[in-house]
Amino acid sequence: MTRTSARTSARTSLTDLLASPPDIDRARILATTEAEIRAQAVADGDDPDAEAEGYRLVPPPHDLRRTLGLTQAAFAALLRVPIGTVRNWEQGRTPPDPAARTLLALVAADPAHALQVLGTPRAP
Numbered sequence: 069m070t071r072t073s074a075r076t077s078a079r080t081s082l083t084d085l086l087a088s089p090p091d092i093d094r095a096r097i098l099a100t101t102e103a104e105i106r107a108q109a110v111a112d113g114d115d116p117d118a119e120a121e122g123y124r125l126v127p128p129p130h131d132l133r134r135t136l137g138l139t140q141a142a143f144a145a146l147l148r149v150p151i152g153t154v155r156n157w158e159q160g161r162t163p164p165d166p167a168a169r170t171l172l173a174l175v176a177a178d179p180a181h182a183l184q185v186l187g188t189p190r191a192p
Contacts, residue, residue, distance in 0.1 A: 124173050124177070126164075126169045126172050126173045126176065127172070127176050128157075128158075129143075129154060129157040129158055129164065129172060130157075130158040132172060132175060132176050133154070133158075135176075135179070136175075136179055140154050140155060140158070146175075146183070146186055146187075147168070147171060147172075147175075147186075148186075149168070153168075
């Protein structure tokens with residue numbers, strides 16, 4: 069096989085991809101029970117009953133803001149983000165990005181220290 073033919077045989081056009089049916093057995097997926105999923109997890113070496121380690125759940129921004137007793141404007145000022153960003157998070161339009169989730173987790177873990185470090189929020 070020449071170098072040129074190797075290159076062309078490895079490529080598939082979008083048209084060809086869209087024309088070929090997927091290799092997914094949806095009926096089998098839908099018929100899979102929770103017990104079968106659990107058994108597969110055990111077979112893969114996972115413990116489905118183990119507590120997740122290394123994860124900290126981040127409370128929803130709305131809950132955190134309410135816990136702190138802040139308005140959307142004050143919460144946005146505290147986090148140094150636009151108020152529209154807080155509104156988008158709370159209304160489910162966009163999720164907080166990884167950096168914002170980290171900041172929210174830090175504020176949730178120790179609100180008093182976070183307020184001390186970030187300063188008292190000022191209304192815009």
